[in-house]
Structures are given as C-alpha cells and as structure tokens.
Amino acid sequence: MPAAQSADILRRLAAGEVEFIVVGMTAGVLHGAPVSTFDLDIVHRRTAENIDRLLRVLAALDAVYRKDPRNLRPTASYLASPGHQLLRTSLGDLDCLGTIDDNKSYEDLLPRTIELALADGHKLRVLELAALIEAKERAARPKDLAALPYLRATLDEIRRRS
Amino acid sequence: MSRETPDADPDRPAEPDIDDQGIDRAQIRDMLALTPEERLKRLEGFVTGILEIRALNAGRAIR
Numbered sequence: 001m002p003a004a005q006s007a008d009i010l011r012r013l014a015a016g017e018v019e020f021i022v023v024g025m026t027a028g029v030l031h032g033a034p035v036s037t038f039d040l041d042i043v044h045r046r047t048a049e050n051i052d053r054l055l056r057v058l059a060a061l062d063a064v065y066r067k068d069p070r071n072l073r074p075t076a077s078y079l080a081s082p083g084h085q086l087l088r089t090s091l092g093d094l095d096c097l098g099t100i101d102d103n104k105s106y107e108d109l110l111p112r113t114i115e116l117a118l119a120d121g122h123k124l125r126v127l128e129l130a131a132l133i134e135a136k137e138r139a140a141r142p143k144d145l146a147a148l149p150y151l152r153a154t155l156d157e158i159r160r161r162s
Numbered sequence: 163m164s165r166e167t168p169d170a171d172p173d174r175p176a177e178p179d180i181d182d183q184g185i186d187r188a189q190i191r192d193m194l195a196l197t198p199e200e201r202l203k204r205l206e207g208f209v210t211g212i213l214e215i216r217a218l219n220a221g222r223a224i225r
Contacts, residue, residue, distance in 0.1 A: 034189040
C-alpha cells in the first residue's frame, strides 16, 4: 500500500476546480491534530458538472476501485450516489464519499467548513474541527473514540490562542 | 549552603506537557505552528517512513 501523497492529490483536485470538502482524520491533521491516518476522505458535490470535473482528475490520477481485482474505474453514476467510492490512484488511496455522518451531503456540510490556502494559491474546503469532533462523537466507533482526545485537545489549544 | 533543585540544572530536559487525557500538548502546539500544507507533509513523511520499514520486513513474523 503506497502512502497517499495527500497534498498532491488535494492540489490536483483544487486545480481541477472540483468542489469538495476534506473530512475525516486528514481534516484533523490540517487543523493541527497530531494524529496519523492512511485515509484521505473527501465529500464531493454531486452535481453533474462537478462530477465531470472530478472524473477528469480521477482519470488523470489513474483511479480504480481498490477492492476490485478487475481494476474498475469510477463512473459518473457511482459518484452521483450517496455511497462511498474507495479508490486507489497513482498518488495513493482516495475515498470519494457521497455523504457522511447520517447522510450529510456536500451542501449540508458546507456551512461548517473553513477555507485553507495551499502554497500554490489553491484553496481547500475543510470540515471545521468542532464539526469533525461532533461527527466522531456520533459515529462512536472504537477508532473515532480513540481519536477524540487528540481532536478535543487541538480544539482547546486553538481556542486558547484566539 | 543552598540545595540545588532539578529546575536549576540548565541541561535538564524540559518536562513534557501531558494533559490529564495523556495528550502531549507540545505536539499540538508544534503542529499549530506549521501551515496546513506543512502539517500534511509531516503526516506523509511519518506514514512513508513506517511503510518503508514494513516493506523491508514484509513476510517476517513479528512477535
């Protein structure tokens, strides 16, 4: 399993004008949480135009379903669904999630995101740390519960600074 | 005659800043001092290093 070159994947998506939100523990890392993860999870906007832009970037990254021995490629109809598309790309694994946290879509999550700048000037939308914590509390799987103390302590440090 | 306290030793390592949940707050402050992109790069470097060790030791039973 290659390590995901997360920053490069995100830069490609942003350069391709894909509308997406970084969620999961990569969002936690972007906020400053000292955690590690092998997952790069995004929630993409499921409009036809955005799915076309996403498919172009995924094709350039040679994306295939990572659990499928036939190396199937993602299609517009799958990316339009609320389900999770677990992909392997030339830059590492990427999960394109139609919805998360009890069927919340891109539009549902958008009010609770912040915009972060990359060094090359591109912008990323990332789920707010407080919203990420709430989602992890609701999911309450062992891996979520294990991460929560780190996420809460990071939010506490950020609030002390502001 | 004064007794030297541990705090008076300039070579003494700084105490870790561990909170009551066992979280090292200094690690968080280190991360917050970076840009978001630098934070991702730090994660990638860490994960890449771990995967390299795993690849070198693939197939070996680790007890």
